[in-house]
Amino acid sequence: MFSPLYPFLWKRDSLFILDQRKLPFKKEYIKCSSYKDVIKCIKDMVVRGAPAIGVVSGYGMYLAVKNYKGNNLKEYLTKVANEFISCRPTAYNLSYVVNRIKNFSLEISKNKVDDKVLELVFKEVEEIREENKKMLQKVVENGLKLLKKNSCVLTHCNTGVLACGDIGSALGVIIEGYKNKKISFVFVDETRPYLQGARLTMLELLSAGIPCCMITDNMAGYVIKEKRINCIIVGADRIAKNGDTANKIGTYTLAVLAKYHKISFYVVAPSSSIDKDISTGKEIKIEQRDEDEVKYINGKPITLETAKVLHPAFDVTPAELITAIVTEEGIFKYPYNFK
C-alpha cells in the first residue's frame, strides 16, 4: 500500500531530506547542498526524531567541512556545531554526532581540508549511520524481551523509521513485536501540536499492516481505563544520568496515567540519548517553540489571533515513573545506573 519511507538519502553529493511535515499526504524530498540547508530542515521539523536528527546532522557537518573556505577550521566548526546544537537544544544525539564529527575532522585535517580529509569525514558519517542501524537493531532486540504475548500497547509521537533513519526505537519494538506475536493492537496518540502520531506513526503502522487505532491525546486516560492497555512504549530525546527522561510533550502525562493504572511505562532509545553530563532532568533545557505551531493547523487558525499559547516541545518524566529504559546496552530499571 505504501512504499518504504526513508527520512533522508545521500545522492550526488547532496542530502535529500523527506519533508515529514507533508506526510502522509505528499512525499517530497528537500535537497540540502550546504550545512545551512540541513539546519533549516532540522529547525523547521522537515526531519525530526532524535536518532534521525543525529545522522542528518552528521551529513550536515560533512557539508560544512566540504564547503569550508576559511583559515581557522576549529573556529569555523565550533561555530557550525553550535548552530546545529542550538536549533533543537533538547535532543542529545544531535550534539553527540555534531561534536564527534567536529573533533574527528579537526584531528585528521590539521586545519587543511583536502580530498583525503573529506573522504575520511564522509566515511565517519557513514560509520555513524551504520552504527545507528546496528544499535537500533540491538535496542529493538532488547525491547522485545519486555513484552508479554499479545500485548495491547499505547504509543506517543513517532519513533519509527522516520524518526530514526532505520528500524525505529519504541515503534521498532512495536513493529517487530507484532511480527513476533507479542503485540496484538496499538493505540496511537495523535500527538498535538505536530500530529506526528496521526501523520507518521499511523502511516508506518498501516504500511506494516498492524492493527491500530488513533486517539486524541486527551483520550489516553479513557483508553487505558477501558481498553486494557498492557503497557505504554515511548522514545526519548534526552535522558539524564538518574533516568529522568525528556521526550515529546505529553509523555509525562502518560507516565502519570501508567503509574495510576499500574501498567508498565517503557522508554526505548539509543544510549546516545543518555547525557552523562547532567545528573537529573532539572538540568534538561526544554525547547520552547513558536506559538503559531499550536495556533494554526493546516494553515488555518484554531483560536483567536490575540490568544496566548504555550509551546514546550518536550516534557521531562521523572525516573521513578519509568518501569524500564531500554537501550542497545540492555534493560535498565529504577534506580537507574547506566554503564
Add this chain to the structure above:
Amino acid sequence: MFSPLYPFLWKRDSLFILDQRKLPFKKEYIKCSSYKDVIKCIKDMVVRGAPAIGVVSGYGMYLAVKNYKGNNLKEYLTKVANEFISCRPTAYNLSYVVNRIKNFSLEISKNKVDDKVLELVFKEVEEIREENKKMLQKVVENGLKLLKKNSCVLTHCNTGVLACGDIGSALGVIIEGYKNKKISFVFVDETRPYLQGARLTMLELLSAGIPCCMITDNMAGYVIKEKRINCIIVGADRIAKNGDTANKIGTYTLAVLAKYHKISFYVVAPSSSIDKDISTGKEIKIEQRDEDEVKYINGKPITLETAKVLHPAFDVTPAELITAIVTEEGIFKYPYNFK
C-alpha cells in the same frame, strides 16, 4: 473587544441558535422553526454544553407542541422526547427538560393543543430558562467559596455562557472568581477534537479581559508540574448518585493528574446534571461520535483515510478523584450523598 455572546435567542416564534462550530471566527445564528431543526443543531453541535442543550431542547419541545397536528399527543411527544434524548445521550439536563415539558404539556392539554395550552407550555419553557439562570448564579456563588485568593487554575472544554445560556458553570466560577481576585490566571486545554477550549473558552476569557493561556491537551501534566496550578475546575454532563461524573473526553486524565500532584479537582454543574436513577458511572452511556470529527480539522484530514479512530465524546471520572462537586444546592464532598 467582543460583543456579548448569546448561544440562543427566541424571536418571531423561532429559535435562533448561535453556530458555535464557527466561533470565534464567525457569528452566525441558525433559525429553527421546527423541533427537527433544533434536534439537528444539537446533534451537529451547533449548540453544546449540558445546560444550554437543556434550555434549547425546552424551546424545541415547545415547537413540537406548536406544530402538532395528530390525534395522539402522548404518543407524539414520547416519540419527540426520545428523538431529543437519543441525539446526545450522555447529557442529563437534556432528558430532564424534555421530560418535564412533555409531562407538563400532556397534563394541561388533555390531548388538545390550543392557544391557551401553547401559552402555558411556552411559559414553562421560559420558566426553565429563568430557573437555569438563577440556578447558575447560585452554582457560581457556591463555587467561589472553594477558591483561595489569586489561584492559578486549569480548565477543560467550555462551561461558560456559550455552554450554559447564562453566566456559566465552571467557567462562571472562574470569570466571577477573577472579578473577586480569587483567580489570577487561567490555563485552557484546547480540548480536542472539537477545540471548545481553543475556540470558545479562550473567546469568553479574552472578552472578559482575564489573563489566560491556551495549551494542547497533552501539555496539562507539564503545566501542572511546572506552572503551579492550584486547582482544576471542570463542568459535568451527567453525574451518578455516587458522584462518578461524565464530562468532556479528557476530564478523567486531568483528574488523575490532579490526584498525582495533590491538587484539588472540582466539578461545577447544575444539580439537574445528577441522574438519581443510576448508582455509578458504569451505567452512564458514553456517546461515540463520528470518526471524521477527529480525522478532519477545518475540513482537512490530519491522518490517512484508512486510519481507524476512536471518538468517545465523554469519559467518566470516578467520584474518589473529585475533591468536590458544586451545584446550586451546595458543596458536596466524597463520599457523595446528594439530597
